[in-house]
Amino acid sequence: xxxxxxxxxxxxxxxxxxxxxxxxxxxxxxxxxxxxxxxxxxxxxxxxxxxxxxxxxxxxxxxxxxxxxxxxxxxxxxxxxxxxxxxxxxxxxxxxxxxxxxxxxxxxxxxxxxxxxxxxxxxxxxxxxxxxxxxxxxxxxxxxxxxxxxxxxxxxxxxxxxxxx
Amino acid sequence: xxxxxxxxxxxxxxxxxxxxxxxxxxxxxxxxxxxxxxxxxxxxxxxxxxxxxxxxxxxxxxxxxxxxxxxxxxxxxxxxxxxxxxxxxxxxxxxxxxxxxx
Numbered sequence: 255x256x257x258x259x260x261x262x263x264x265x266x267x268x269x270x271x272x273x274x275x276x277x278x279x280x281x282x283x284x285x286x287x288x289x290x291x292x293x294x295x296x297x298x299x300x301x302x303x304x305x306x307x308x309x310x311x312x313x314x315x316x317x318x319x320x321x322x323x324x325x326x327x328x329x330x331x332x333x334x335x336x337x338x339x340x341x342x343x344x345x346x347x348x349x350x351x352x353x354x355x356x357x358x359x360x361x362x363x364x365x366x367x368x369x370x371x372x373x374x375x376x377x378x379x380x381x382x383x384x385x386x387x388x389x390x391x392x393x394x395x396x397x398x399x400x401x402x403x404x405x406x407x408x409x410x411x412x413x414x415x416x417x418x419x
Numbered sequence: 420x421x422x423x424x425x426x427x428x429x430x431x432x433x434x435x436x437x438x439x440x441x442x443x444x445x446x447x448x449x450x451x452x453x454x455x456x457x458x459x460x461x462x463x464x465x466x467x468x469x470x471x472x473x474x475x476x477x478x479x480x481x482x483x484x485x486x487x488x489x490x491x492x493x494x495x496x497x498x499x500x501x502x503x504x505x506x507x508x509x510x511x512x513x514x515x516x517x518x519x520x521x
Contacts, residue, residue: 262421266429273433273456277440282449289452296459303426303470308462308483315487320455320494327498328448331505342443343514349442353435360431364424383477384484392481399488406492413499 262302269295280341282328290321307381426467433460447501447511451494458490 272292279285293316300309388396433456440453462483469479505511508518 256420259421262425266425270429270432270436273436276452276456277436277444282446285449285452289455292456293459296463299426299429299463300466302421303466305466305470305480305483308466308480308487311484311487315491316455316459320491323494323498324448324452327501331448331501331511341445341449343445346443349439352442353439356438357431357435360434361428364427364431368424368427380477380480384480387477387481388484395485399485403488403492406496410495410499413496414502 258302262299265295265298265302269299278341282341283325286321286325286328289324290317293317293321304380307384423467423471426471427464430460430464430467433457433463445512445514447504447513448498450513451497451501454497455490455494458486462486 269292272288272295275288276285276292279288293312297309297312297317300306300312437453437456437460440456441450444450444453465479465483465486467479469477469483501511504516508516510516
């Protein structure tokens with residue numbers, strides 16, 4: 255096994271274990287902290303895939319932004335209750351079955367659909383290529399996303415402010 | 420070199436875990452966290468395919484950027500909605516919020 259393989263399996267096991275903790279943890283703050291580290295593991299996987307820009311974006315936006323926002327919302331709303339609180343609803347078995355079936359189907363599709371592809375030779379500079387694509391081929395979706403973010407910002411402020419009586 | 424299928428299987432596994440969480444957790448913010456896991460599973464698949472498929476250069480990365488932007492908007496709006504729910508119902512457990520259910 256090469257170093258890349260060892261790193262991949264270590265990061266994969268780390269990410270999956272923490273993802274399971276996010277879903278199953280009794281304490282919601284613990285789930286949020288596990289989510290932070292799961293995102294860090296994914297950033298490491300992106301680095302293994304030669305996606306440096308996306309690894310940096312992952313750390314900045316997910317680790318630094320979204321999870322902190324989630325933690326704030328948790329602290330603002332919930333009783334961060336301990337033992338007696340049920341964290342899963344009564345559909346555990348059914349939705350577990352659905353999730354397992356979905357994973358098995360996706361796994362079968364991956365097995366059949368993708369013959370062993372050799373990786374492309376790594377490109378020296380990924381980030382400028384992303385910028386170029388965003389400004390040329392994908393300029394319209396880029397603008398649409400900026401409008402979406404603006405609308406999202408306005409909507410979030412409107413929804414979260416106190417209603418004047 | 421790690422084969423492509425392992426990355427895709429990892430993505431599928433993470434997506435399944437996120438799906439289970441989104442379907443079963445009672446706390447609204449937990450559901451949002453499970454959704455973020457699903458977004459990330461899809462991003463991993465995009466980036467892996469972009470690295471391995473012949474002929475595609477950076478498209479997977481660009482799509483991952485879009486997914487991240489949409490996920491950020493989703494998180495902001497979702498948390499604003501959760502705050503509004505808490506203000507009106509004094510709870511954020513989604514199975515206790517059944518005003519519009521028959």
